[in-house]
Amino acid sequence: MIYPTRRAIYLLLLGAPAALLLGLARPELWLVAPGWIAVILACLALDALAGPHPRRLALDARIPHQAGVGDPFELAFTAAGGAVPPRADMALALDERLAPGGRIAATMRAGGAGAMGGVLSATLTLAAARRGPAPVEALWLRWAGPLGLAWKQRRFPIGHVVAVVPSLRAVREEGARLFRRGDWFGLRRQQLRGEGSEFEALAEYHPGMDRRAIDWTASARHGRLLAKEYRVERDNRLVLAIDAGRTMAEPAGGMPRVDRAVSAAMLLAYAGLKLGDRISLFSFAAQPQALTPAYMHTRDFPALQRAASRIDYAPVESNFTLALATLSAGLDRRSLIVLFTEFTDATSADLMIRAAGRLVRKHRLLCVVLRDEELESEERRRPEQASDVTRSNVAAAMLRDRQRVIARLQRLGVEVIEVPADAMGASVVEAYLAIKRQGSL
Numbered sequence: 001m002i003y004p005t006r007r008a009i010y011l012l013l014l015g016a017p018a019a020l021l022l023g024l025a026r027p028e029l030w031l032v033a034p035g036w037i038a039v040i041l042a043c044l045a046l047d048a049l050a051g052p053h054p055r056r057l058a059l060d061a062r063i064p065h066q067a068g069v070g071d072p073f074e075l076a077f078t079a080a081g082g083a084v085p086p087r088a089d090m091a092l093a094l095d096e097r098l099a100p101g102g103r104i105a106a107t108m109r110a111g112g113a114g115a116m117g118g119v120l121s122a123t124l125t126l127a128a129a130r131r132g133p134a135p136v137e138a139l140w141l142r143w144a145g146p147l148g149l150a151w152k153q154r155r156f157p158i159g160h161v162v163a164v165v166p167s168l169r170a171v172r173e174e175g176a177r178l179f180r181r182g183d184w185f186g187l188r189r190q191q192l193r194g195e196g197s198e199f200e201a202l203a204e205y206h207p208g209m210d211r212r213a214i215d216w217t218a219s220a221r222h223g224r225l226l227a228k229e230y231r232v233e234r235d236n237r238l239v240l241a242i243d244a245g246r247t248m249a250e251p252a253g254g255m256p257r258v259d260r261a262v263s264a265a266m267l268l269a270y271a272g273l274k275l276g277d278r279i280s281l282f283s284f285a286a287q288p289q290a291l292t293p294a295y296m297h298t299r300d301f302p303a304l305q306r307a308a309s310r311i312d313y314a315p316v317e318s319n320f321t322l323a324l325a326t327l328s329a330g331l332d333r334r335s336l337i338v339l340f341t342e343f344t345d346a347t348s349a350d351l352m353i354r355a356a357g358r359l360v361r362k363h364r365l366l367c368v369v370l371r372d373e374e375l376e377s378e379e380r381r382r383p384e385q386a387s388d389v390t391r392s393n394v395a396a397a398m399l400r401d402r403q404r405v406i407a408r409l410q411r412l413g414v415e416v417i418e419v420p421a422d423a424m425g426a427s428v429v430e431a432y433l434a435i436k437r438q439g440s441l
Helices: 006-025 033-051 171-177 183-190 216-222 257-274 298-309 320-329 351-359 373-380 386-411 422-438
Strands: 001-003 058-062 066-068 074-080 085-094 103-109 119-125 132-144 150-165 193-204 225-232 239-242 277-285 335-340 366-369 415-419
Touching: 006 033, 006 422, 033 150, 058 132, 058 150, 074 085, 074 132, 085 119, 171 257, 216 320, 239 257, 239 320, 257 277, 257 298, 257 335, 257 366, 257 422, 277 298, 277 320, 320 351, 335 422, 351 366, 351 386, 366 422, 373 386, 386 415, 415 422
Parallel strands: 066 150, 239 277, 239 335, 335 366, 366 415
Antiparallel strands: 001 150, 058 074, 074 119, 085 103, 085 132, 103 119, 132 150, 193 225
């Protein structure tokens, strides 16, 4: 497609009043007006014919087939075909999961054999905001001719779909750090032996060990300090329950809460499989979703990832009574249930508290919620207007209600951890390892 630029239109419009005034002053010069238009149109035609033609360009797009939600990834585009302009404007139409508004404008610049040869290239770094299929539809490329009077434009259909799945960045980074090949044996000795509940053996006491583990009778018999070593329980049942209701679909730190919960759950699942526990995944909103089988080998981790990728966003309130009752009925042994959820006030959380109270009679429940940093900053912000005082008071009241809910859950025997959005995965794994060391499952 070739069409005039703004400069060409302005030149045509600028010549009209000048030719009109000249025609009024000297009527015999009326031919100046059509002559001016003819000159501009001739220059426009020459500008359209000069330089590279859009039909000669071929586009090469390098787009990943899969990306983790919140993880940065790159889209690389190159256009080649003989002579190319020094620069060209680029517009990309894609799904709103990848860019707000579904459109990105950028610039492609020439590289290679000179300013009028080689290839045009551009690299975009994006991060998906939500899970699901994200199509990259088409790319528009345009540049002006040498005189700047004609735009040359071409549309390149792409039709590529990026599958946005749960992020495994925490699993790759934090999991690799926890279970590095060189540190695995030390971690195994420290975590699985020495701080559990089942007696393993007697070992010589070393500085730094818990003094309460010293066996004074055996020490007196052998004439040296001996301490008891315990074996941490294995083959425990760990259920990762994810609330996918309306409140969890709201963003926290630029990403929906449910996606942060899924990423943290995947890291916890990886750690649990490494430590020999049985891992299940459960999600719910208005209705409970399927409870996965109990996996116990690291080779089963992709199955958990596929189950997590099917957790969808729901614009409805969560039914905690039905969900937790269904979950309890599907468990045949005492389990550690890690519940990723969110609550806004005491009234809406009342049903969750009642359902959690029934669940902790048989199982151990760990509730994970994100700190509402937006409310906390609103409460701390120095007021400048009367409306700022109102917002601060409302934020303080909501935070007090939140703490009341947490206190009620803790009185029922539910462990609650409130973590920042960026530290959710590491905090959950630390809480899980602490429970493992206690051997209280």
